[in-house]
Amino acid sequence: MIVRDATPADTPALVALFTRSVRTLGRARYSDAQLAAWAPDDADIDGWSARYAALIMRIAEIEGEIAGFVGYEPNGHIDLLFASPVYAGRGVARTLVEHAVTDLAGRGATTLTVEASLVAAPVFARCGFTFVEEQEVERNGERLRRFAMTKTGIDG
Numbered sequence: 615m616i617v618r619d620a621t622p623a624d625t626p627a628l629v630a631l632f633t634r635s636v637r638t639l640g641r642a643r644y645s646d647a648q649l650a651a652w653a654p655d656d657a658d659i660d661g662w663s664a665r666y667a668a669l670i671m672r673i674a675e676i677e678g679e680i681a682g683f684v685g686y687e688p689n690g691h692i693d694l695l696f697a698s699p700v701y702a703g704r705g706v707a708r709t710l711v712e713h714a715v716t717d718l719a720g721r722g723a724t725t726l727t728v729e730a731s732l733v734a735a736p737v738f739a740r741c742g743f744t745f746v747e748e749q750e751v752e753r754n755g756e757r758l759r760r761f762a763m764t765k766t767g768i769d770g
Contacts, residue, residue: 625659634699639702652758671685672717690725691727697710715765726768731760735760
């Protein structure tokens, strides 16, 4: 597995991976209506492009195929973490979180934060993040549970 910088040309593939990941891996934790609201069929590619451009985006690849991605801000906030269902359980998400932690520590961040889905929270917990609080967020008229989590004492 390699981790590389994302480029604008990766956006359509990342949006497609996001949709597959939400709808497949989220199925055990969220209702069909919640999944459709979170990852609608009519993805706004321009909106996603703008969101990605505002983040440090890294992609995990296995044998040339995008296996997952992470997006984060230099201040220590991890905004996105998604793995392809094809590679679920193979350490992709953990590798991406560990990469983000190392990179953010090198940028001087000492505390990391994330609002993790019910699917991603266990990955963050295994990487040393602790639960702060349970939250609900609205997406296209549906309420979704997630967890605010933090990791402190990061050294660069």
